[in-house]
Amino acid sequence: MTKPRTLYEKIWDAHVVDRRSDGTCLIYIDRHLVHEVTSPQAFEGLRVAGRTVRRPDLTLAVPDHNLPTTARVDAAGNPIPIADVESAQQLAALQANAPAAGIRYIDATAPEQGIVHVVGPEQGFSLPGTTIVCGDSHTAAHGGVGALAFGIGTSEVEHVLATQTLLLSQSKTMEVRVEGTLGFGVGPKDVILAIIGKIGAAGGTGYVIEYTGSVFREMSIEGRITVCNMSIEGGARAGIVAPDDKTFAYLKGRPMAPQGAEWDQAVAWWKTLPTDAGATYDRTVILDASEIAPSLTWGTSPEDVVPITGIVPAPDSFADPSKQAAAAKSLAYMGLTPGTRMQDVAVENIFIGSCTNSRIEDLRQAAAIAKGRHVAANVRQALVVPGSGLVKRQAEAEGLDRIFLDAGFEWREPGCSMCLAMNPDKVPAGERCASTSNRNFVGRQGPGARTHLLSPAMAAAAAVTGRLTDVRELMEAEA
Numbered sequence: 395m396t397k398p399r400t401l402y403e404k405i406w407d408a409h410v411v412d413r414r415s416d417g418t419c420l421i422y423i424d425r426h427l428v429h430e431v432t433s434p435q436a437f438e439g440l441r442v443a444g445r446t447v448r449r450p451d452l453t454l455a456v457p458d459h460n461l462p463t464t465a466r467v468d469a470a471g472n473p474i475p476i477a478d479v480e481s482a483q484q485l486a487a488l489q490a491n492a493p494a495a496g497i498r499y500i501d502a503t504a505p506e507q508g509i510v511h512v513v514g515p516e517q518g519f520s521l522p523g524t525t526i527v528c529g530d531s532h533t534a535a536h537g538g539v540g541a542l543a544f545g546i547g548t549s550e551v552e553h554v555l556a557t558q559t560l561l562l563s564q565s566k567t568m569e570v571r572v573e574g575t576l577g578f579g580v581g582p583k584d585v586i587l588a589i590i591g592k593i594g595a596a597g598g599t600g601y602v603i604e605y606t607g608s609v610f611r612e613m614s615i616e617g618r619i620t621v622c623n624m625s626i627e628g629g630a631r632a633g634i635v636a637p638d639d640k641t642f643a644y645l646k647g648r649p650m651a652p653q654g655a656e657w658d659q660a661v662a663w664w665k666t667l668p669t670d671a672g673a674t675y676d677r678t679v680i681l682d683a684s685e686i687a688p689s690l691t692w693g694t695s696p697e698d699v700v701p702i703t704g705i706v707p708a709p710d711s712f713a714d715p716s717k718q719a720a721a722a723k724s725l726a727y728m729g730l731t732p733g734t735r736m737q738d739v740a741v742e743n744i745f746i747g748s749c750t751n752s753r754i755e756d757l758r759q760a761a762a763i764a765k766g767r768h769v770a771a772n773v774r775q776a777l778v779v780p781g782s783g784l785v786k787r788q789a790e791a792e793g794l795d796r797i798f799l800d801a802g803f804e805w806r807e808p809g810c811s812m813c814l815a816m817n818p819d820k821v822p823a824g825e826r827c828a829s830t831s832n833r834n835f836v837g838r839q840g841p842g843a844r845t846h847l848l849s850p851a852m853a854a855a856a857a858v859t860g861r862l863t864d865v866r867e868l869m870e871a872e873a
């Protein structure tokens with residue numbers, strides 16, 4: 395009998411091309427996603443070395459980070475030039491490099507354009523049991539469809555373009571099990587914030603996390619992608635949920651998914667992937683679903699998590715002296731006083747978007763709160779940025795754009811937007827943003843910007859009240 399293995403170990407073993415004496419392995423890469431920020435130097439490296447792209451058919455390129463989210467074509471249908479010189483250069487490089495290498499390139503003006511981590515699963519490019527890389531730390535998102543997916547650096551991007559392989563050491567395995575039923579108003583974003591709050595921003599270092607338990611079995615694929623997306627914020631190399639019937643139903647018929655007999659063969663293999671009974675993980679962390687509240691961050695690390703019913707913590711409430719110092723610094727940057735109720739904190743900016751929370755389900759949840767209400771007078775920017783053109787169209791078909799526009803939100807074109815300050819969407823210095831993105835680092839949304847990470851429903855609730863708000867109050871009001 396073969397030794398029982400975890401999901402991660404099965405995918406790893408299936409992709410080993412060569413084992414080196416030092417324990418590292420050459421791993422075959424099934425899928426490579428490419429965006430404009432981390433690819434120009436990689437393509438340039440290939441050119442200088444006189445190398446070509448080995449498997450352009452396994453590579454997909456789409457611009458997202460540097461694109462403004464305002465209209466992309468003028469009234470005559472011509473592309474509107476990008477004002478920022480560096481952004482324009484990176485975008486032009488991708489637009490030239492990808493097609494020249496025979497790589498499918500989704501243009502900024504195409505309906506399928508979107509954030510690379512939204513586009514992959516949506517196109518059926520990201521599949522269970524595959525190894526997926528991208529020069530982007532949030533590649534772990536694709537673990538939501540049962541892929542082993544992780545971010546790589548620009549030199550590795552070049553290596554994968556040239557060889558379709560990567561030299562890696564195997565990670566340790568961590569099981570994060572959440573059993574039980576999530577409470578009213580609690581969703582995937584609250585679950586991952588609670589997990590990171592528990593394990594810490596470095597807690598996953600050296601591990602690939604498998605999310606197990608009834609909460610993830612019952613969770614939609616969109617929700618699983620949200621959870622896996624933020625694995626990196628818990629320090630992990632990747633996060634993954636075992637593929638199941640929900641995964642297969644989500645992927646079936648997507649443009650780049652296998653069809654016909656190939657589909658049946660693929661499903662048969664995917665069904666063998668879940669962790670075997672008796673397999674062991676290097677570490678297991680257990681959370682009780684009923685103890686997870688609608689959550690958000692107060693500081694500048696994704697581990698700085700409190701329930702919305704909580705208060706801004708005092709630095710001396712932390713045991714570890716280095717955490718005490720970090721908390722004091724965070725609070726100064728965030729302009730917060732210990733003891734303040736989170737719900738008394740006013741916000742001037744709202745961002746609903748990013749590869750964490752810009753899929754259709756996210757927009758539906760935000761719209762359910764925005765419906766029939768209006769953005770508060772003290773809120774100066776309230777952006778809703780769909781993760782892709784296809785999400786945008788679907789939302790429009792469902793009338794969600796009207797709900798947001800009537801409520802005073804802006805309805806934008808797809809892209810990374812205010813998640814990071816690499817395009818015109820920024821939070822002004824000293825202002826606060828209720829954001830559905832995944833990073834609350836100093837300066838992340840613009841120099842001096844103060845970020846509170848939370849769910850789409852909580853962001854919409856903050857928009858209509860003008861302060862951080864327990865979404866359950868607005869949901870109860872509806873009932």
Ligand SMILES: CC(C)[C@H](C(=O)O)[C@@H](O)C(=O)O
Binds near residue numbers: 529545814
């Ligand atoms: C620009 C890119 C390389 C970066 C990443 O690696 O994640 C960005 O997507 C981010 O979220 O910070």
Ligand code: SF4
Binds near residue numbers: 511810814831832
């Ligand atoms: S949306 Fe944010 S986290 Fe996601 S890829 Fe873009 S910049 Fe990175």
